[in-house]
Amino acid sequence: MSRVTKNTSHRHGDGALITAQPGTPLDVLDRSIVMLTLADAGFLVLRGFDGGLGAFSRLVRRMSERITLDPARSLHGGVAQKVDAGLGAIGLHCENGNSPFMPHxxxxxxxxxxxxxxxTTVCDGYRVWxxxxxxxxxxxxxxDIVYSRHVEAAKWKSFVYHSLQGQKRIEDITLDDLxxxxxxxxGTVIRPSGGGAIYYEFQVPAARETLFSDRIAFANSILGPSCNYEKPTITFADREPIPPWLIDEVVRVTASVTVDIAWRDGDVALIDNTRVMHGRRAIVDPRRTIYNALSFIRRREAPAGEG
Incomplete structure (x- = not known):
């Protein structure tokens, strides 16, 4: 009998829940099955598997082509980063979706x-669209929309250092590397700013095809946070502001199709970051401890999904 059970619905018809009998290691998960399920469901919750942060890090490495990071967060074991963005609610966003380096x-x-x-909140961009x-x-x-802001030298250099996988010492990294x-x-413009900081502008559609499909998803960071960073300016590509009626509609529609991940100890969640936005309800129990990892896969290896 299989020690792993896949439920096609996590909650309210969104996502998928993959459960395991006690003691089942994360290593039993087949990469092709996980990716096929993700292509269909948009996000997965893995529940009941055995293993801690080390097993999680190994899973991310095994399922991914390349690992990336958020340079403003502390790194654990070379892959995982502790989520430490205060206790307030966080708006829906694609991770690093306001930069040219958004992971898959x-x-x-x-x-x-x-x-x-x-x-943690999740919102399927297909349903929003x-x-x-x-x-x-x-x-x-x-x-298109445009995000623009300044980033301090320590943060962009840390990102470049990790992206180059240690090929250069961090003190030798220059703007040319970025x-x-x-x-x-x-649609990316980067130029130096004062004190070693950089200023960037990133132009991108607010709604576009996803990693696994040519179906349009509304997946972006218009409503997202700016924890540990300067708040970006967000406009249309012609520099016209996004009108209030349009923002109000986005807020109303996303709220109507957002669902919650009610965490249990040991849960793992995997999100298609090109399709599904995520956020967070306000933290009322500060003992909550969540780690995050970001990665890419080869697009030509992504299985076709109907979404």
């Missing part, structure tokens, strides 16, 4: 679940 996959490991509340009014869809199809990493990202 966003992972979470719950070491200690909250005794009450404090859920289908629920938006024709006027809203047309507004986002007609024009520009090389961003060279293939359409």
């Amino acid at each position: 996959l966003c992972w979470f490991f719950c070491e200690k679940a909250a005794s009450i509340g404090s859920e 289908d629920a938006l009014s024709p006027a809203a869809r047309r507004a986002f199809l007609d024009r 520009l090389s990493l961003a060279d293939a990202r359409r």
Whole structure:
């Protein structure tokens, strides 16, 4: 008998829940099955598997082509980063979606679940796009959006150092190294700012095809946080502000299709970061301990999914 059971619905028809009998290691999970399920469901919750932070890190490495990070967070074991963005609620966003370095996959490991509340929120961009009014869809199809802000030297150099996998000492990293990493990202402008900081502008559609499908998903960081960073300016590509009526509709529609991940100790969540936005309810139990990891897969290896 299989020690792993896949439920096609996590909650309210969204996502997938994969459960295991006690003592089942994360190593039994087959990469192709996980990716096929993710392509269909948008996000997965792995529950009941045996293993801690080390097993989580090994799982991320085994399932991914390349690991990336958020340079403002502390690193654990070379892969996982502790989620430490205060106690307040966090708006829906794609991880690093306001930068040219948005990863394909966003992972979470719950070491200690909250005794009450404090859920992670998830919102499927397919469902948002289908629920938006024709006027809203047309507004986002007609024009890209642009994120712009400054980033301190220590943060962008830490990101480059990790991206280069230690090929250069952090003190030897220059702006040219960052520009090389961003060279293939359409709609990206990076220039030096004072004190070693950089200023960047990143142009991207608010709604676009996903990693696994050519179906349009509304997946972006318009409503997202700016923890540990300067708050970005967000406009349309022609520098016109996004009108209040449009933001109000996005807030209303996303709220109507957002679901919660009610964590249990040892849970792992995997999110298609190109399709599903995530956020957080306010933390009411500060003992909650969550780790995050970010990664890429080869696009040509991504299985086709109907979403």
